[in-house]
Amino acid sequence: MSPVSSGNAGGSRVLLRRLRDVMVQDADTQTRLDRIVAQIGTTMVADVCSIYLRRSDGSLELFATEGLSRDAIHRTRMKAGEGLVGLVAEGVEPISLADAPKHPRFSYRPETGEDPFQSFMGVPVLRSGRVVGVLVVQNRYARTYEDDEIEALQLIATVLAEIVSVEDLTGALSEFQIKPTTPETLKGKAYSRGLASGQALLHDPDVEPTRYLSDDPVAEEQRLDEALIKLRSGLEALLAGDVQTLGGTSFEVLETFHLLSQDRSWERRLRDGVKNGLTAEASVEQVRSEHRARMTSAKDGYIRDRLHDLEELDNRLLRYLSGEAGDRKEAPENSILVARDIGPAELLEYGRGRIKAILLEEGSPSSHAAIVAKAMGVPMLGQLPNLLSRVEAGDMIIVDGNDAQAYLRPDRMVSAALHSRFEAQSAEQKLFAATKDLPSKTLDGQTIQLLLNAGLAIDLEQLETTGASGVGLYRTEFQFMIADSLPRLDAQTALYTEALDLANGRPVTFRTLDLGGDKVAAYMPTEREENPAMGWRAVRMGLDRPGLSRYQLRALVRAAEGRLLRVMFPLVAVVDEFHRARELLEKELAWARSNGRLGPTRVEAGAMIEAPALAWDTASIAEHADFLSIGTNDLMQFFFAADRGTAKVADRxxxxxxxxxxxxxxxxxxxxxxxxxxxxxxxxxxxxxxxxIGLGFTRLSMPAGGIGPVKRMLMSLDGEDFSRTLMSLLRIGDGHLRNALKDYAKTHSVIVN
Incomplete structure (x- = not known):
């Protein structure tokens, strides 16, 4: 039995102190790792201790050993998945065998001289969830390694990962895969088009431990206890609604976090690391690396989701330990934002200009974060597999939002090839700019109004650059989502006044608050809903809280004094809701007149058709509304019963x-x-x-990036001829018309690419 068995944390601490001494010694990498395996072998009473490091080609090379032939160092290389060492790396879990040669994956290498050794224990060396090596101990005689011995070796592997990471910074391990350094190309789904390049900025950056070994385990355990209390209290506050910002986090996720934060096995793993001599941060990092590695290799979606939740919990706990909880650093210039997923409010916190593109491991093309990305004019890709384990902060990335590809650490040839794409994009933008002042008409003379979707005042600058005829949708909720408290009347009035001023006489359609669902204001606690997209949101919330609605309508009436005011109510399901909402508007107009205010010169009130119920009653609402707008994102998700926030059905x-x-x-x-x-x-x-256009719509409202391509398309289209073709396809065609429409465009030289 070894000195670190039977719960003897003292043995582990002795070994960790010895390793710390090795870390501070002035020695080259080989000497340092040779001394480490000698210390481990002696302390654990192992006949063999070996370190294998992963090379850039995926093979595992014997880098240091105590007990095997030294002639095998740097000669023995195991291919990916080869032998027991490869099995440990492949499964990302410890393996303990009393009779290793009988295992079907055992691979005999005569140059190592390992014939006499029967027992085998190997653990992965993990850094940020990536396997960078394998740590192995062997004994001459058959024996069963106990659980606390396995945990002790995992503890040592955590420290070893830090040691090789530091050595990698010196360039001594440049041929080994300590950090992702090779070029990679990831294929995902394009949520916002465009090309961009920059350096990776992690949305939830790793809080790297500054110290790995502790001098006082009791004090470290107290720090861990305090951080756990803060973590759990913070989650309870979020669930109770006492929160400064929710961003896109749903109550279901928060409840999951809260339950997981009470998990005894998770807490036990953290405490074991501290008791064995790690700092609280290093113990969390050890557990986090295990979660990340298992998540990368997990095939079952449910298991991956749970491991993802655990990793998020690890990250939160690390931020509490480091004192960085709640902080958001300003984005550097030319940043490519990298995240698992992100909400619209979280994205807006970064501001505009510094974020050049957004990469998501998950995400959905019709999410509001994607809408914000389009409004910001930055490319966004989602559904990029294992993105977070493949990117390091500061990595150079090129994002091709047109082909839905992300190039990580691109080589010179790829960079040169994509540079020509950037030049082509610039030329295309110049072409669009040249047509912005031309009439927006089809070949047969039909006028099509191209309108801009906006949500930020800076979006309205695109009115001039695109030649849009007005703003078909101004989302007013973004101001509410990024504020810590309800925006005051003067602040709202100033924002709407600025929007009208920037429009310079072009019509601006203001959509009243569309809060709820994935758009949450921190100061407005909401109840958990099974299906928030069809729950208490938009005009429903506005009618139930008339004071909130009138407050906003008063600001709109003030901002539009002496000008046209267009107000649109979202998610109207029945005509009566429109009547009630319009009554609130009329009350504010009457209030303005009674208080001697000038008021708008003309008021137009409309409704968004997003609910199928109102769509089937269009004739009735059309008798009362001044205009209508079809919100295709929501209407189609309700029409197809497919949640646009669920990636598996969003594109179905x-x-x-x-x-x-x-x-x-x-x-x-x-x-x-x-x-x-x-x-x-x-x-x-x-x-x-x-x-x-073929269906008869002559008003199209879209993100700024779509106006140029759509205008080029319609200027090459004979609208009347195409309408006849489309009506024929609707009568006799099959259910899928996309290819037929592409064929029409190709044969009639309509530019749709």
Whole structure:
């Protein structure tokens, strides 16, 4: 039995102190690691202790050993997955065998002289969830290694990972895969188009331990206790609604975090590390690396989600230990934001200008974070597999939002090839700029209004650069989402006044607050809902809280004094809701007149058609509304019963299908003479926009990046001819029309690319 068995934490601390002495010695990498294996072998009473490090080609090279032949050092290399060492790296879990030669994966290497050794224990050496090596001990006679011996070796592997990481900084391990250094190309899904390059900025950056070994385990355990208390109290406060910012985090996730924070096995692993001589931060880092590594190799989606939750919990605890909880550092210039997922408020916290692109391991193309990315004019990719384990902070990245690819640490050839793409993009932008002042008409003379979707005042600068005829949707909720308290009347009035001033006489359609779902204001506690997208949000919240609605409407009325005011109410499901919302607007107009205010010169009130119930009653709402706008993002998710925030179904159904297009045509025909616009990301895609024109829609509201391509498309389109073709396809075509529409565009030289 070894000195570190039977719960003897003292033996582990003795070994860790010896390793700390080795770490501070002035020696080269080989000498340092040779001394480490000697110390481990002696302390654990092992006949063999060996360190294998992963090379850039994925093989594992014997780098240092005590007990095997020294002639095998740097000669013995195990291919990926080869032997028991490869099995440890492959499974990212410890392996303990009493009779190793009988295992089917045992690989005999005569140059090592390992014939006499029967027992084998190996643990992965993990850094940021990546396997950088394997630490092995062997004994001459058959024996079963106890659980606390395995944990002790894992503890040592954590310290070893830090040692080799430091050595890597000196360049001594440049041929080994301590950090991701080789070029990689990841294929994902494009949520916002465009090209960008910059350096990786981690949204939830690793809080790296500054010390790995402690001098006072009792004091470290007390620090761990205090951090756990703060972590749990913080989660309880979030669940109770006493929170400064929620961002995009849902209550379901918070409840999961809260339950996991009470997990005894998780806490026990943390305490064991501290008791054995690690600092509290190093103990959390050890557990976090295990979670990351298991998550990378897990095949089952449910298990991956739970491991993801545990990793998030590890990150939160590290931030409490470091004192960085709640801090958000300013983004450096030319940053590529890298995250597992992100909410719209969190994204807005970074501001605009420094973030050049966004990469997500998860995400959804119709999420509000994607909408914000389009508004910011930055490319966004999602569904990038194992992104966080492949990127280090500061890595150079090129993002191709057109082909949905991210190039990590690109080599010169890739950089040169993509540089030509940047030049082509610049040339395309110049082409769009040259057409911005031309009439927005089809070949047969049909005028199509191209409108801008906005949510930030800076978005309105795009009115001039794109030639948009106005703002078809101004999202007012962003100001509420990024504030710590309800924006005051003067602040709201100033924002809306600035928007109207920047529009310079062009019409601006203000959508009233669309809070709820994934858009949460920190100062407005909400109840948990099974399906928040169809819950208490948008106009429903506004009608139930008339004071909040009138407060905003008063600001809009003030801002529009002497000008046109266009107000649009979101997620109206029945006509009565529109009447009640309009009554609130009329009360504010009357209040302004009674207090001697000038008021707007004209007021137009409209409704967003996002609920199928209102879509089927379009004829009725058209009699009362001054205009209508179809919110395709929400309407299509309700139409197809497919949550746009769920990646597995977000792209499952196509708006360019016969059911969806027939449904949209019904709305257009039922509206009669009431103006109806298409609003959403679909309006900004040339092929989808062509279909909308064919259905009879002449008002399209879209992100700024879509106006140039859509205008180029419609200027090459014979609208009347295409409309006849589309009506024929709706009568006799199959359910999927996308390819047929592409064929029409190709044969009639309509530019949809």
């Amino acid at each position: 159904y196509d708006i360019l299908s016969r059911p969806a297009l027939t449904f949209l045509k019904h709305i257009r025909d039922s509206a009669g003479q009431t103006p109806v616009s298409i609003c959403g990301e679909h309006a900004g895609r040339p092929l989808e926009a062509m279909a909308m």
